[in-house]
Amino acid sequence: MMKTKTLLTTALLMTGLAHAGGGSSVPSGNTIAAIVANDPNFSTLLTAVQAAGLTSTLNSAGPYTVFAPTNAAFAKIPAAQLNAVLNNREQLRALLLNHVVPGRVTAAQVQNLSSVTTAGGGTLNVMVNGGQVMIGDATVTRPNISASNGIIHVIDTVLMP
Structure with missing residues (x-):
């Protein structure tokens, strides 16, 4: 299982590097897409965003939260499940x-909410504890x-719909 995860992670990183290519497909500036593309802690997220065709969305005007x-959050997903999702664009x-x-x-605003509605139409519960x-x-x-074009909050677990 660990070998499969290692191989999958390596493949994802290689895919991300292949997409980055000569730099033309890596967003530049200070957009959400550019920040994700230029932070090695988000290489799996970058690969997923590119595979889903959402790079231009996260590079557009927004605003988005x-x-x-992180890569560590994606590593928590069983390799077979992650691979299945990465190979199904929808x-x-x-x-x-x-x-x-x-x-x-912002974080201050999030702390005053009990839930948020996602761009996918789902609802995520918000809880503040200590x-x-x-x-x-x-x-x-x-x-x-x-x-x-918005704000990023780094999380430690992938939010499954």
Whole structure:
């Protein structure tokens, strides 16, 4: 199982590098897409966003709030399940849109909410416990990364729709 996960992770990273190519497909500037593309902690997310055809969306005007799972968050998903989602564009889009909330919602604003509605039409519960913000089953580990078209909150678990 661990060997399969390692191979899958390596393949995802290679795919991300292949998409990056000569730099022309990697967004530049300070958009959500550019921040994700230029942070190695988001290489799996970048690969998924590219495979789902959502790069231009996260590079557009927005504003959007993105709860961005790290590579470690994706590694928590069983390899077979992750591979199945990555190979099904509609499931992948649904998964990724479950991490996007229309509008710019800061950490201070999130703390005053009981739920948020995602771009995919789902609802994520919000809970604050001892200053720790939970979105669904995920903990916000790094809030308020400002982008020109929104804001990113880093999370430790992938939010399954």
